[in-house]
Amino acid sequence: MALIENLNLWPPSNLQRNLALNSPPKLFNFKPSATHSIRKTLHTCRCSLVNEQQQQQASFTDQEKQLIDALIGIQGRGKSASPQQLNDVERAVQVLEGQDGEGDPTSSDLIEGRWQLMFTTRPGTASPIQAAASIKDGKRILFQFDRAAFSFKFLPFKVPYPVPFRLLGDEAKGWLDTTYLSHSGNLRISRGNKGTTFVLQKRTDPRQKLLAAISTGTGVEEAIDEFISLSKSGAKDEPVLLEGEWQMIWSSQIETDSWLENAGNGLMGSQIVKNEQMKFLVNILPGIRFSMIGKFVKSGTKTYDVTMDDAALIGGPFGYPLEMETKINMELLYNDDKIRISKGYNNILFVHLRASDGSK
Incomplete structure (x- = not known):
């Protein structure tokens, strides 16, 4: 049984519901006719986004933030998740399912609206299929797939997708339990009849919006500028280079x-920060890695002088030293325990995700 990427739940009083594929709504869209209008609109939008970020931060409880933090860095709604990331998500899900969310969520007005699928334990099941649905009880929705269509941004209509639902019988039927619905109405956890877990959000964390821009490869620098501007409005301390x-x-x-120049300048692979040392690590070929070690010292409120001068190719227990040196003035533009935005070698912008805290 296939499942969709985004779930739309119409008012609970209507027993015939659509579970439809929709793209997230645009934040704003305007076509001003003069420079003054452009500046005024941009100022209004920026203020609106700042207020939106503040509302988003306030709308998630500490337990809900733990789940969102666990989702940061997981691409493809779960396709790229590591075993550790899956464990973190499942643990956070179980904590929330043990909390007092909205009672009888299928009857709550908070379940109405457009929900974006952020994570599923079966990421390959998403498809453009609609279903007729009905309420069984306060938590369960019964549905049966009855039609499918492709939706393209460049077309004003949907393209039918032929599926013999009548011939599928019970295979086209299923149920979806809402095991947690936040009191803010912004976060929902559901489990399907085949044991699949779904995490859906109405509002996304600002970091999730930035990562979405990176995943599509469109408007990344603009998204970074907007994200940093928003984060500065609520920042209390200067960013710190975390291990x-x-x-x-x-x-x-x-x-x-x-590739050697890319690796030596930090344009590939990962960085390991520990005990005032930094290591560049790049997997070149199976069993062969590039490693470069150096030191960093704090040179300003948010800048560091980095000197990388110990490079080698490593294969198993053996290493072949390389004569290389790279000096970098790194500026931290944003940093938390999940994501880091910096300006490094040759004023290049970098976005890094924290794979581990280095304690192991």
Whole structure:
């Protein structure tokens, strides 16, 4: 049985519901006719986004934030999740399912609206299929798939997708339990009849919006500028370079033809920060890694001088030293225990995700 990417639940009083595929709504869309109008609109939008971020931060409880933190860095709604990430998500889900969420969630007005699927334990099941649904009780929704269609942004209509639902019989039927619905109406956890877990959100964390831009590869620098501007409005302290293993997921510099140059400048692989040392680590071939170790010292409120000068190719227990040196003035633009935005070698922008805290 296939399942959809986004779930739309219409008012509970209507027993015929649609579970439809929809893209998240745009934050704003305007076509001003003059420069003054542009500036005024941008100012209004920026103020609106700041207020939105503050509302989002206030709308999630500490336990809900733990789940959102566990989701940060998981791409493809769960396809790229490591065993540790899956454990973190499941643990956070179980904590919330043990909390007092909205009672009888299927009868609550809070379940209405557009929900975006953020994570599922069966990420390959998403499909553009609609279903007729009805309420069984306060937590369970029964549904039966009856039609499917493809939706393209460049077309004003949907393209039918032929599926013989009548011939599928019970295979086209199922149920979905809402095991947790937040009191804010922004977070929902559901479990399906085949044991699949779903985490859905109405409002997304600002970090999730940034990572979404990176995953699509569109408007990343604009998203970074907006995110940093929003984060400054609520920041109390200057960012600090945290220890741990940090995986690079995006840079503003296109890699050169030389993998050695890319690796030595931190344009590939991961960074391991520990005990005032930094290590660049890149998997070149199966069993062969590039390693480069150096030191960093704090040179300003949010800047560090980094000197990398101990490079080698490592294969098993053996290492081949390389004569290389890289000096970097790193500026931290944003840093928390999950994501780091910095300006490094040759003023290149970097976005890193924390894979581990380095305690192991």
